[in-house]
Amino acid sequence: MSDLVRVREHAVALIAAHLDDTWTFDFDHAKRRAGQCDFTRRRITLSRYLTARYDDETNLQTLLHEVAHALAGPEEGHGARWKRIARSLGYRGGVTHRGETATELAPWVGVCPNGHIAYRHRRASRPTSCAKCSRSFDDRFLFVWKRREISPATRRLAVTPR
Ligand SMILES: [Zn+2]
Ligand SMILES: [Zn+2]
Incomplete structure (x- = not known):
């Protein structure tokens, strides 16, 4: 931080x-x-x-x-x-950088019944259903959210200067 x-x-x-x-x-x-x-x-x-x-x-x-x-x-x-x-x-990084960072840094990972994955930065405040499985809310396709630890090493790896 x-x-x-x-x-x-x-x-x-x-x-x-x-x-x-x-x-x-x-x-x-x-x-x-x-x-x-x-x-x-x-x-x-x-x-x-x-x-x-x-x-x-x-x-x-x-x-x-x-x-x-x-x-x-x-x-x-x-x-x-x-x-x-x-x-x-004094720059020590490389020329190429990793692409996406937002998902790498999101602590909440959701999995729908069909195995689709979603990422959130905050805990979902209400049930959320998978947009890939159904365009509108559908409680057959609810995400199950789990919190993961984002380590300092992951944060560093996610740096993407351009
Ligand atoms: Zn799905
Ligand atoms: Zn650059």
Whole structure:
């Protein structure tokens, strides 16, 4: 868990140290990627949703990944120049990242009578039926919900800077 106010302060300081003052920082509402470097708006954003769930070190790594994009330029992608810059900033992650994160971080897993799986971040407050089995609510296809532990290692693995 990270404090978003502190992450923002850290991000602003990092941008000030490495980029010029046309660059700004903000949080976005993405749920599937941890960070983004928007060259058009000259803005680095982190997912408010994922940042709050990750630890400080993971969030720092995402920031470094995106600052390296800003320094390397939009044409570079994850090429050699980007990689060199990212390493020099202290980025230790890879070039490729795992895709989906939202389901990996959802503690509630539901299984319907036909074996379909659903993920929830909160306990379902009322019975929910499987949308794959029936478009409208149908109590023949109720999910049975179980809570699982999401380990720090799983959280780290789920990081998806882009
Ligand atoms: Zn089903
Ligand atoms: Zn990237």
